[in-house]
Amino acid sequence: MKKIVLAIDSFKGSLTSQEAEQAAAEGILQVYPACEILQIPIADGGEGLLDTLLPYLQGHSISLYAHNPLMELIETCYGIASDGQTAIIEMATISGLPLIPPSKRNPFEATSFGTGELIKDALDKGCRNFIIGLGGSATNDAGLGMLQALGYRFFNKQGEELGLGGKIMKEVASIDTKSIHPALEEAFFTIVCDVINPFCGPKGAAYVYAPQKGADEAMVKELDAGMASLASVIRKTTDRDIAVCPGAGAAGGMAGAFLAFTNCLLKSGIHLVLEMLSFSRRIKNADLIITGEGRIDRQSAMGKVPYGVLTKAQEQDIPVIAIAGSIEEVNYLNQAGFQAVFSITPAPLSLQEAMEPIVARQNIRGLVSQICRVIEINPRVISSSPSHSKFSSFKKR
Structure with missing residues (x-):
């Protein structure tokens, strides 16, 4: 894995965009220490x-x-x-x-x-x-x-x-x-x-x-x-x-x-944000984009950060994985184009516990590390679509 882009919205009441992306970057580096990680703090018009x-x-x-x-x-x-x-x-x-x-x-x-x-x-x-x-x-x-x-x-x-x-x-x-x-x-x-x-x-x-x-x-x-x-x-x-x-x-x-x-x-x-950040130019040649927010559901496909990121990624045939504190309607989100959608919570927790910044950071770091481990074992799991051909010849590093 040569280049991964992180474009994660804030986990409202818990982590800023920058904090969530830093935790994800730490998870990536546990598996791919030489990977180029591009962190793009992002928001959709509200907090951040x-x-x-x-x-x-x-x-x-x-x-x-x-x-x-x-x-x-x-x-x-x-x-x-x-x-x-x-x-x-x-x-x-x-x-x-x-x-x-x-x-x-x-x-x-x-x-x-x-x-x-x-x-x-x-x-x-x-x-x-x-x-x-x-x-x-x-x-x-x-x-x-x-x-x-x-x-x-x-x-x-x-x-x-x-x-x-x-x-x-x-x-x-x-x-x-x-x-x-x-x-x-x-x-x-x-x-x-x-x-x-x-x-x-x-x-x-x-x-x-x-x-x-x-x-x-x-x-x-x-x-x-x-x-x-x-x-x-x-x-x-x-x-x-x-x-x-x-x-x-x-x-x-x-x-x-x-x-x-x-x-x-x-x-x-x-x-507006993606345009001002020159997002399309900056994600060129990325192998994967990880996006997310506190909660992902059908509404995420109606103007929220994850769907905006997905739309730009699809223009360049870059697979997108979404992470969130809570998720709903996974099948709908997969049909919308997300390669996979994951909750960062590995075990039953109260909302208050899950939103503790130290817990949320640990959960993001751990989840992203596990995602990368699966990709390392079999790069093909990142895409079931022939259009993502860059992964078909990807060699384990």
Whole structure:
């Protein structure tokens, strides 16, 4: 085995992309000490986007204080590329679900105000091109908090200015744009997301994602009704109909706010990342690619890191093995094109135990080592397809 590429997403709540790949590299070297291992830290638009893109854009990190979803002031960061014009903002770093303890998660109260503060800071520093990673949000306020931080004001039917959180959506009757940041008109936003959910409705932001953010059934219905009402007000105000726009429901409807009020383009996270990382060029002549994430299932074939990596690998006839903390629908994943899919957990463990970083690293290292041992015994096991002919004459090393 001469060259193996590692393109593994973070194991959320456990390991970063870099940590997962380092563990896998250690497993490879136990069997193939002379193998060239190319580690490509990767993300699909959510957690890890900043760490993935900033080195390739030769940028630097900006540290600042901003407000988390419960309006608590915390230290956070975003990045500015070497051109001084491009800001990379990962919503999860300031408006993310992990920032809020489970007992305090409440999308009625949670606000995206902090994300707007990061955008404002970047605008003040001269940035006019933005890459915004939507993913892992704690909010379902349709991006109203972000807009409020940028100078938008929202009023009810009585002309009273509204506060923060998802609870205000149903009350919005008018929108005041007189005090918005003057540089917004000059800015362009590339919105990176990996979902196609509409703004509202049965497959919209509230019904699909609000439960994991702390909403019960009654709250979900109220949030969705609020989003439908808000979409109507936005349509009357901007002449933009975001109600059923694919992807507008990303990050609790924040993508819809960008579509309605900014110059923007929604783009698949993994496709953008792979393009920016020159992934196709860097994987040339690889014998194998190992990808993965915390959980792999049918959804992994809908814009997630593993499937994006698979698509690029198939263009060059490179076999792909996927690893994950948990896996489902293996037959479907094999049919989609993955050579094999493995769980890193070798024995029954509680979720808490399995997610311990030291345990996850050991499990990844051990699994990848075992995979390589099987390949070493019989290189043909890596591919049952004649198209992977590079393995048919591979000699044991």
